[in-house]
Amino acid sequence: xxxxxxxxxxxxxxxxxxxxxxxxxxxxxxxxxxxxxxxxxxxxxxxxxxxxxxxxxxxxxxxxxxxxxxxxxxxxxxxxxxxxxxxxxxxxxxxxxxxxxxxxxxxxxxxxxxxxxxxxxxxxxxxxxxxxxxxxxxxxxxxxxxxxxxxxxxxxxxxxxxxxxxxxxxxxxxxxxxxxxxxxxxxxxxxxxxxxxxxxxxxxxxxxxxxxxxxxxxxxxxxxxxxxxxxxxxxxxxxxxxxxxxxxxxxxxxxxxxxxxxxxxxxxxxxxxxxxxxxxx
Amino acid sequence: xxxxxxxxxxxxxxxxxxxxxxxxxxxxxxxxxxxxxxxxxxxxxxxxxxxxxxxxxxxxxxxxxxxxxxxxxxxxxxxxxxxxxxxxxxxxxxxxxxxxxxxxxxxxxxxxxxxxxxxxxxxxxxxxxxxxxxxxxxxxxxxxxxxxxxxxxxxxxxxxxxxxxxxxxxxxxxxxxxxxxxxxxxxxxxxxxxxxxxxxxxxxxxxxxxxxxxxxxxxxxxxxxxxxxxxxxxxxxxxxxxxxxxxxxxxxxxxxxxxxxxxxxxxxxxxxxxxxxxxxxxxxxxxxxxxxxxxxxxxxxxxxxxxxxxxxxxxxxxxxxxxxxxxxxxxxxxxxxxxxxxxxxxxxxxxxxxxxxxxxxxxxxxxxxxxxxxxxxxxxxxxxxxxxxxxxxxxxxxxxxxxxxxxxxxxxxxxxxxxxxxxxxxxxxxxxxxxxxxxxxxxxxxxxxxxxxxxxxxxxxxxxxxxxxxxxxxxxxxxxxxxxxxxxxxxxxxxxxxxxxxxxxxxxxxxxxxxxxxxxxxxxxxxxxxxxxxxxxxxxxxx
Numbered sequence: 130x131x132x133x134x135x136x137x138x139x140x141x142x143x144x145x146x147x148x149x150x151x152x153x154x155x156x157x158x159x160x161x162x163x164x165x166x167x168x169x170x171x172x173x174x175x176x177x178x179x180x181x182x183x184x185x186x187x188x189x190x191x192x193x194x195x196x197x198x199x200x201x202x203x204x205x206x207x208x209x210x211x212x213x214x215x216x217x218x219x220x221x222x223x224x225x226x227x228x229x230x231x232x233x234x235x236x237x238x239x240x241x242x243x244x245x246x247x248x249x250x251x252x253x254x255x256x257x258x259x260x261x262x263x264x265x266x267x268x269x270x271x272x273x274x275x276x277x278x279x280x281x282x283x284x285x286x287x288x289x290x291x292x293x294x295x296x297x298x299x300x301x302x303x304x305x306x307x308x309x310x311x312x313x314x315x316x317x318x319x320x321x322x323x324x325x326x327x328x329x330x331x332x333x334x335x336x337x338x339x340x341x342x343x344x345x346x347x348x349x350x351x352x353x354x355x356x357x358x359x360x361x362x363x364x365x366x367x368x369x370x371x372x373x374x375x376x377x378x379x380x381x382x383x384x385x386x387x388x389x390x391x392x393x394x395x396x397x398x399x400x401x402x403x404x405x406x407x408x409x410x
Numbered sequence: 411x412x413x414x415x416x417x418x419x420x421x422x423x424x425x426x427x428x429x430x431x432x433x434x435x436x437x438x439x440x441x442x443x444x445x446x447x448x449x450x451x452x453x454x455x456x457x458x459x460x461x462x463x464x465x466x467x468x469x470x471x472x473x474x475x476x477x478x479x480x481x482x483x484x485x486x487x488x489x490x491x492x493x494x495x496x497x498x499x500x501x502x503x504x505x506x507x508x509x510x511x512x513x514x515x516x517x518x519x520x521x522x523x524x525x526x527x528x529x530x531x532x533x534x535x536x537x538x539x540x541x542x543x544x545x546x547x548x549x550x551x552x553x554x555x556x557x558x559x560x561x562x563x564x565x566x567x568x569x570x571x572x573x574x575x576x577x578x579x580x581x582x583x584x585x586x587x588x589x590x591x592x593x594x595x596x597x598x599x600x601x602x603x604x605x606x607x608x609x610x611x612x613x614x615x616x617x618x619x620x621x622x623x624x625x626x627x628x629x630x631x632x633x634x635x636x637x638x639x640x641x642x643x644x645x646x647x648x649x650x651x652x653x654x655x656x657x658x659x660x661x662x663x664x665x666x667x668x669x670x671x672x673x674x675x676x677x678x679x680x681x682x683x684x685x686x687x688x689x690x691x692x693x694x695x696x697x698x699x700x701x702x703x704x705x706x707x708x709x710x711x712x713x714x715x716x717x718x719x720x721x722x723x724x725x726x727x728x729x730x731x732x733x734x735x736x737x738x739x740x741x742x743x744x745x746x747x748x749x750x751x752x753x754x755x756x757x758x759x760x761x762x763x764x765x766x767x768x769x770x771x772x773x774x775x776x777x778x779x780x781x782x783x784x785x786x787x788x789x790x791x792x793x794x795x796x797x798x799x800x801x802x803x804x805x806x807x808x809x810x811x812x813x814x815x816x817x818x819x820x821x822x823x824x825x826x827x828x829x830x831x832x833x834x835x836x837x838x839x840x841x842x843x844x845x846x847x848x849x850x851x852x853x854x855x856x857x858x859x860x861x862x863x864x865x866x867x868x869x870x871x872x873x874x875x876x877x878x879x880x881x882x883x884x885x886x887x888x889x890x891x892x893x894x895x896x897x898x899x900x901x902x903x904x905x906x907x908x909x910x911x912x913x914x915x916x917x918x919x920x921x922x923x924x925x926x927x928x929x930x931x932x933x934x935x936x937x938x939x940x941x942x943x944x945x946x947x948x949x950x951x952x953x
Contacts, residue, residue, distance in 0.1 A: 170812065170815070170816045170819070171816075172736070172740075172813075172816065177739065177740070191681075191740060191741075191809065192740050192809055192812060192813060193740070261831055264829070264830060264831065264834070265829045265830075351799075351826065351827040351828070351829045352808055352811065352812045352815075352827060353812040353815055353816060353827075363805045363808055363809075364805055364808075364809060366656075366657065366805070367656075367681055367682075367805045367806075368681070368685070370685040370686075371684070371685050
């Protein structure tokens, strides 16, 4: 296992860096209480808008709260929204994409026209409409982002399914009298898994960014729980001139998280896609 | 009178100096006609201030340029912000023959804007009657309660209007002067357009006429050449720009685009002010500023008709949990004012804290005592709750809400912010439709009656806390019936003393406005309220 990890790191150094960032993010989210020196909403008397120092690594905000602690807790929102959305969206996209690609015909035609219609709307319009109806909140954010991501991913998975469904081994299975359920679970799904994994990892970066954007617009997790996007858009922007660290650190966190997910996704694609196997980066 | 030789010489010298200086002073003070005033505004949802949604300041502000009221508040540098002396607008004079009767003599020769469908016809008493009846009866007018005391309004002749009230209402004249209430409108516009939502229907008798409206971009007003006060307004053109992005409007203000501060009412938020004031000194050295306490007051409202907020000790504990000084430091840059039930900004009616009596202690930060009160009420471990909230697009408000949530958490009240979209919030929580608590700013009224009667009288639409206190209700009615100002003030102080002990709402501090205006804008005095047009009517540009 360690040898495999070492080989991956040598072949894909950027991918390994991405994996490292993702792991760090997961650890921050899981052990925020232990990592953060202060609570995310604890004001520190006499420490309003202090610049980064030994006492407060990333400085303090206008409500005298430790920025490092808030960035650490903010990872929890990014990770929760990111992974929950991708899990749900991937499941939905796989169901829609595989069934549509495999069965084809009128069913495929109807499903794909619905997907077409869905994709024809600008993504921000869809998300804002959904959020306006459901209201702000973590769960609603996940639902809104899932609806959008699932539609996009289902189209890619459908393509992969169509390619796999025309393979000779699928034809052979069919000739041997295998039912749809067996063909899908034993032959189609294992062969589109690489595509699904790649979509999921690359999607994680996009979802993190979308979560930040929605929090920026006020549709994210209600304060005082920190979210990087909300930290950036709220007081971060207001005090940009006097306390730039209030905006810089959440911005850096978003950039790092997106970079990490994207690099990992990119490397996984190279490793899992047989056509790209052997490519180094 | 006997003058010594020295005194006589001094007097002679002063006369000479005075003779030399006076003409230049006079030249400096002589109003100039012309110029364009540039302001930042908000995009109005429509222009019908009596219709549904007409409660919005986004409608009221532009209409203060185009419409007149029976009375108005005096404006200018001589008026102290937070005070609202009355003067006639369309009314030339008025009398009050009985406690429930008012007779207004209208100015003669007042003409509507020379625009169709009214085409400059003369304003008559019938127009006033039509407007008041529409204000009171139009479905969806959330401000109709302001004139709920009116039983009948009738024309006595072409230029005389009589109001008969159902009961004495000492604030009646103040309400007529309030730009939130009755701007006089022409019947022809309603008949032609069906309502007053369209920009074409903006026809008034005010100092400026709406020339164009560009949705989400801005609007232009032109001087009304037939305005009923000869020589006014001095400014020929007013350009108003919608600028929703704060960073953009601050940048525009720095470059000199706007003549008034970009936030309501012609101010710059203190959080921005402390960041840009040094830059402004070099870029716009002629800017004038004046600071005065804001009448925008946020409070926590709660369901006092149910557990746990029905217990006064819980409410007192909540008030004592709030560190108001820390709140001022955190969100108002350390410059703010503590508010009793009537905001401190209404300086004539807000009770000073040293006169608040026993209730004053509930405005002091004492989490230990707050926890003791909660335990005594049967909640030693606190309780969970939710706070209905909307951001109003203000980071200051979001920061204040976070401080409130944390303060309540510190005494065991685990309150979750239930953030709603603005429209959803205003149609529900703003009118008391919530399960637990709500937090947010209240309409910045100019009279204490609206802060008190609306929020505390049982059954009132804005009684968000559902308070039903017969002692308060009795005093509220009494103050409305007391025309002697000193006596009325004493009742209002007494109401505030009682409310301080009851804490039906937990008031939070207000900031102190930094009103900012271009030095070339002369004879302008900032004040609270939506009456931008009224404050700019006699101002002129010296550039």
